[in-house]
Amino acid sequence: MRNEPRRRVWVHVRAALILAAIVIGLLDGAPIPPARKAPESLRPLVKDLGTLRGTLMKPFRPIGDLFKLRQTYKLFSSARPEQHRMWIEVRREGRRDWELVYRPIDPAHDLMEGPIEYRRLRGAWNPGNRGTYGGYGPFVEWLAGELFARDPDIRAVRVRHEKLVLRPREGTAESTGSFEHRKVLWRSRWERRARR
């Protein structure tokens, strides 16, 4: 072996780098809860741990930002019985009632199902525990634009979320009769914005 001494050093350097990468990953993904969620007695400790992690991770933050990496994964961390079902409705020219055009798992109302589904996967409209996300407003604007462009008869688009209570034991998702996160977009406003 021509470069045996150098290779031996490299073996150790590489082993150290891999170990460092694992330790940094574990540090990043360590389950340190937000201080507000911790029991009162543990709050100072949790806060200190969070600060310590922030300090230790600081030198690696640029790499994490560049490649957008993190090691915390949540796979359906909670499954509450209170959920939503989005309704997309349109109001046509000369009508005062709202016509349902899309609702998840509703074969009778599945307009633009594919694109809307993909938008959910990309976090556009499914509400979380603390309401809708930042992309909800732009999603509704995009949706309204698509519908107005498809059908000149549509005067307004309304998006809202029906509140449900899931009862899996009975195999039902019961409506509470109320709706949240309601947004309405009118064609006149959309056209004004498009002209700008």
Next chain:
Amino acid sequence: MTRQEPAARPAEGPGAARPATRLGRAWRGWAELMDRREAPTALALTRILVAAAVLGDLLQAAYLGVVGAVWAPPPHGTGTGAVWTRELPFMIEWLGPSLQTAWVVWTAAAVSAALVLVGAATRVSAVALVLALAQLGHIAPSGDRGIDYFLRSVLLVLALSGCHARWSVDAWLWRRIGRPMPAEVPAWPRYLLFAQLVWLYFSGGHNKSGSSWWPHGGLDALPSILCDPHFARFECGWVAHVYPLLQLATLATVVFELSSVLLPIITRWQRAPDRAGRIGRISNRLRLRWAWIGSGVAFHLGIAVTMRLGMFPFGCLALYPVLFHPDEISRAGESVRRRVRRRGARAAAAGAAMGILLLLAATGCGGGGAAPAEAPEAAEAPEARAQTHAHEGEHGGHGQGHDHGACGHGQHRFEDAEEWARRFDDPKREAWQKPDEVVALLQLEPGMTAVDLGAGTGYFISRLSRAVGPEGRVVATDIEPDMVRYMKERAAREGLGNVEAVLAPTDDVGVPAGSADRVLIVDVWHHIADREAYAGKLARALRPGGAVLVIDFTLDSERGPPRQHRLAPEKVIAELEAGGLDAEVVPETLPDQYAVRARRR
């Protein structure tokens, strides 16, 4: 013999001296583990599957016409990160917040994913893909999912790995210019990806904060998700009928996720059963590793069937090849190929028979059509043919199952061992093969471990068995399962208790490192594709003081493979020395063959 993870190379391992402290020994063990090398199949398969998952997701967005809607800044789309943040993504800074920028970044990601998929400029493409996906994530932060974070980490590790050494444009190009990629690549990226997958599950498990995942909360998390119209694929009614089963599945999910941290240990126990303690043996008996992997596959396929979670299940499953040692993947591939070949042969034979019948019916007379006997060869896929070998007539019958290097002229398979035994074990062979002299050249002593590499029907095993005595061991390897089956039966029939027949991969010796005193390679060396790399593996398989004996046909003998496939002894010596062995021609009296002996340096 149970195959094991190859042990670290003692001579080349980091630090030959044994460290005194426990920490020192642990560090050396870690460094040795990270220094292991293996075939690149697991990493290459992972590269292909991960890139396919990412590319599929990107193309789906384009097909649905939502690229701009997802990644363009408002008002075109939900790319709020392009306008509402203090630190803008660098692509937005360079090209501005526009619909065109979204398309440019999407195109960069899709092209990079396609290049990673086919393995073209793989390292650069993989880094470019991670950067492009990260930019998409920065532009539309709410659209960046857990699976996106996960796959970016995976792609970065793949970029640093030798995943392009197999099934890639890169490997093809390097082979074309005469510098084939190494047969083995560093194993640490696979270990790291294994750990990444384990962490994905464990993190998912310990982040399950909702009580519905736990017995005290009624275990109704999965039933609830399957009733949630935003995620479920079907109406909720069916859930009531299988509610208890779904409760069980909820518990199983949590157990599966949290137990993932045990998977590396369980895997280690299964691959090195001699080092497994009592718990390890119980784990092996219960096949916990397979139970865990099977649960994982079922878990993801179940998700794909019953929930609408996009690429998540496929993105996770794409990483499952790293849970397997490349040997296991090679063996599974061989098995699948063989089955396909057999099925193909049957289908072709049936097709030919049907053709004859139709022809007979059409013409009202006999004759014509393809002969059914030719159908199996006709149905044989080119790739399957590349795995076959052996010469017409007088090869000498000692096949290892390789093609003839890069040339590949062999057209026969060694499936029917009984048929081949008639040729290989022909008593006339003794006159020119001189098996007693060959075994004498090995310089075997009682108690030694002798490996007969590419043993075929086991022509040498009885002589080798006698030479090493009851204290010794003979490991007879072949890549053809039917040959291995035949040798096992032969050893039992002839009462050779110290002979073990082992199915070996095409690109590896098939025995643990540092386990062989002698390796016999008769009429096989010229079949091996990357002989220099293989010689390195031979060197690692040898114990200190161990030796390899290569017997092959001379360039001018009457017997043997076509002349263009023969190797001069000088070439064999050079190849063995390239692998770290000291080789020399050994005097013998064989009429058609030469002998080269190589020892570990």
